[in-house]
Structure formats: structure tokens, C-alpha cells
Amino acid sequence: MAKDDRISMSVIRRLPRYYRFLYDLKENGVVRISSKELSQRMGLTASQIRQDLNCFGGFGQQGYGYIVEQLYNEIGRILGLNVLTPAILLGAGNMGRAIANHMNFEERGFKLVAILDSSPNVIGQRIRGMDVLPIEKIGEVCRDHNVEVAILCIPKEAAPPLVEQLISLNVRGFWNFSHYDISHNHPGVLVENVHLGDSLMTLSYKLNVDRKNNGSLNSST
Amino acid sequence: MAKDDRISMSVIRRLPRYYRFLYDLKENGVVRISSKELSQRMGLTASQIRQDLNCFGGFGQQGYGYIVEQLYNEIGRILGLNVLTPAILLGAGNMGRAIANHMNFEERGFKLVAILDSSPNVIGQRIRGMDVLPIEKIGEVCRDHNVEVAILCIPKEAAPPLVEQLISLNVRGFWNFSHYDISHNHPGVLVENVHLGDSLMTLSYKLNVDRKNNGSLNSST
DNA sequence: TAGATTGTTAATCGATTAACAATC
DNA sequence: TAGATTGTTAATCGATTAACAATC
Numbered sequence A, B: 001m002a003k004d005d006r007i008s009m010s011v012i013r014r015l016p017r018y019y020r021f022l023y024d025l026k027e028n029g030v031v032r033i034s035s036k037e038l039s040q041r042m043g044l045t046a047s048q049i050r051q052d053l054n055c056f057g058g059f060g061q062q063g064y065g066y067i068v069e070q071l072y073n074e075i076g077r078i079l080g081l082n083v084l085t086p087a088i089l090l091g092a093g094n095m096g097r098a099i100a101n102h103m104n105f106e107e108r109g110f111k112l113v114a115i116l117d118s119s120p121n122v123i124g125q126r127i128r129g130m131d132v133l134p135i136e137k138i139g140e141v142c143r144d145h146n147v148e149v150a151i152l153c154i155p156k157e158a159a160p161p162l163v164e165q166l167i168s169l170n171v172r173g174f175w176n177f178s179h180y181d182i183s184h185n186h187p188g189v190l191v192e193n194v195h196l197g198d199s200l201m202t203l204s205y206k207l208n209v210d211r212k213n214n215g216s217l218n219s220s221t
Numbered sequence C, D: 001t002a003g004a005t006t007g008t009t010a011a012t013c014g015a016t017t018a019a020c021a022a023t024c
Helices: A015-027 A035-042 A046-053 A068-078 A094-102 A135-145 A156-168 A196-212 B009-027 B035-042 B046-054 B068-078 B094-102 B135-145 B156-168 B196-212
Strands: A085-090 A110-117 A130-134 A149-152 A173-176 A190-193 B085-090 B110-117 B130-134 B149-152 B173-176 B190-193
Touching: A015 A035, A015 A046, A015 A068, A015 B196, A035 A046, A085 A094, A085 A135, A094 A110, A094 B094, A110 A135, A130 A135, A135 A156, A149 A156, A156 A173, A173 B196, A190 B196, A196 B009, A196 B173, A196 B190, B009 B035, B009 B046, B009 B068, B035 B046, B085 B094, B085 B135, B094 B110, B110 B135, B130 B135, B135 B156, B149 B156, B156 B173
Parallel strands: A085 A110, A085 A149, A110 A130, A149 A173, A173 A190, B085 B110, B085 B149, B110 B130, B149 B173, B173 B190
Antiparallel strands: none
């Protein structure tokens, strides 16, 4: 349904944000919106919004704008949220537990089917209605549930061999919270990195630049 | 110390990753590295690495390369990790607790000075050696510790008024895990957004594109 | 019809890559 | 010195913005 197969990541990464804003508009009973008004609310240019959307098709009506609910649904479909991909979570430490409890997987295109860990302290604990399974069950779980995605909330050192094993078990996507860089080591595998430490250091940088340009006119966003 | 004040975010966002790779090299006893070898390990071009580093100064030696430890320290300094900015964490739910326990703030340029929440269920709980304080103490805490940064692990609805209050208390940086978009509503304020839901939906998109280009030759990274 | 707003092409801007002279 | 590799300029590539004809 896409007009072109090679859509740039810059465009893709804006889609979830459009999706959030459209959801809010929808909830507030807004029926239609023009690229101009949406651009003002989101802090973008109207041109960019129209360009982005037209990568996937003409969802608007000339002279009228976009129907909020329809556009919301289209973007959800483009993001593939209608298909629930089976995923497992590896590592039930602080971060793993938070992700398991906090994320709304079903509304983001995933179904969490199991949580696994290697530590006897956490195996058997109950998280989000699931028993934490011993890591040894990984093969069984992947086979039984056709697991396609692994969420890595494990220490860096543990990552490399686990990634190898998971790939051999037909896992082809990773939501990676570990400090290990999967991407370029494994071409063909789909990776979304969440490097929280990197994000925090970026904020540190911004603060420091701001300090230098101190009392003066400036601030970098 | 920067050669130019306006360094693009594309460059900045690569710095933490350089920092991680250099740390590993350092730990493995590697003393010097050329842009070429680093580029191969990181999956970048050597050209890009040299361009990036030269935004901040000439850290290398012609004919030799870069001294790993020195470059590591320089990048740390550029990121401002030597200055510990006082920060508070708002919201001691799953995500807030995970962030408090999991993040190595001191090595990323921050010092976590307090955790606050509005729910009687969590107020008084002990997290990382700190009692969770009632949200009403926010003014006192900000004043006493010269808090510059707030980490938002709160629901979307709670964010807007809190952000206003925090700005009036001289908080000028946000590490934002909430679904509320601070950035363009508050120019001049420094924001680093961590939209985990957006990241997850992006992964969903990649999987779906891959499904379409199925058995065939392709996969988008 | 007149007014509004899209879809799309063209112009601009920025980021990445290539090339090479400078120099350790 | 010869070889290696940087720092930096020039060329290319991609992404954003502007403009406008198409059309609801």
C-alpha cells in the first residue's frame, strides 16, 4: 500500500508522534484538521506533514484537510499495530520489570508471551500475571509461541551469546535496552536501540552548552 | 573550547556512542586507534568520525591516530560529565523506580537528590537509599539542592502543570519519560524525550515492512 | 463559483562521504 | 625519509522547506 518501498527513517520516526497527537485530537472530539493547524500544534512545518503523509498515500482532501480518525487509523496500520507480534522479555531486573509492567504492548503491535531470567532469585516471581521462567526454557518458549522479537533488559556481557542463540531460534527483531550494539554486527536483523545512558549524556551536553552561553541570549533545543 | 557554537544534533547524538566504544577499547588495553579501525568497529565511515571529532578540536595525531584514553576523556568533558547536575525524579511507579535503581547517574553527569510522588502508597518507601517524598515538598527540595533537572516518570495528564511549576522553580532541563511533549511548548527549556512507546512502534513498523518484502532479498535497518 | 487546502514539483539547506594536502 | 593518518576542503547525497497547480 506504500507508494514507495524505501521510506526514510526520518519520516518513520515521526509517525508515532503524529499518532499520539491524532489520538488526543480524536479523544477531544476533533473531526478534521488541516496540515497547517497540526503543524502549529506539533511545532513542525505544514509542508513536512504533507510530505510525510504522502509517502504512504493521499489521505487528505483538498480544500478540507484530514479526517482525524481516519488518519489515525491509517498511521496505526502503517505502523503495523494491527498485527500483534509475539515477544519475550529477557532479564527481570529493575528495568525488565518496569518494562513488563509499564508498557502497553497490545496497543503498540506486540504480545508479551514470556519473561525469562537466569537468576534463581527472580525465577518463579510473578510479573504482570506471568511466572518468570528460567533462561533454559528459551528454546521451548520461542518454538511454542513463534517468538519473533526479544526485549533485552540484560547486562552488556550477557547480550552477545544470547543474541546469537535468539537469532538461531528465528528471532529477527530486538528491542534493545542493553549497552551492547547489535545493529551492525548482525545485518538483516531488525533492531531498535534504547540507550538510556546515551540519552542522559545528551541532556548533560545540552545543559553544558547552555551554561557556556550563560546569561546571554541563547539555548539549544 | 568548542571550535563552533552551533554543533548539529546529529553529531552530538553520536558522541555517547563513541564514548561507549572508547571505554571498551580502554578497558581492553587498547592504547591508540585510527579513525579507520574505529569506523569498522562501529559501522560508520572514517570520514564521519574525523568530521565529528573536528567539530571540537584536533584530538588526533597525523600518521598515528587517536590516543584512546585521551579521546575518551575529551568526549566525556565535551558531554559535560565532569559536572554533576542536581536532578530530582518525579513519579515512583514502575518506571520511576527502575530509572532510580538502574541508572548510573554519577557517571552520566547527574546527581539524583530526591524522589517525589503524589500517591500515599509510595510516599515514604525507600528507593536507592532515599525516602520517596510527597510532591508538596517540591519547592523546598528544588531550593535546597539547586535542582536544575527533573526526570518525569509521571502520567501524561500530570505533566503540564508540574512542568510549569518546575520551570518557575528554575528547573531548566527535563528528562522526559511521560507522553507529554514538552519541547516546543516551552522554548528555551532543555528537553530530552524518551518516548518508549514511539520506539516500540518503530520496531513494529520495521517488522511489518520486512514481512512485506518477505522471502525476498531485503531488510530495513 | 470562490476559498481553502491538498499533493507534488522545485529550491534550499544540511549532513555525509570522498579526496587530498598537511604533517607526524 | 617513507608510510600512515589526520584535519579540512570539495562533491555528493538526502531531507526539509517553499511554491503552486490541482481539486474538493
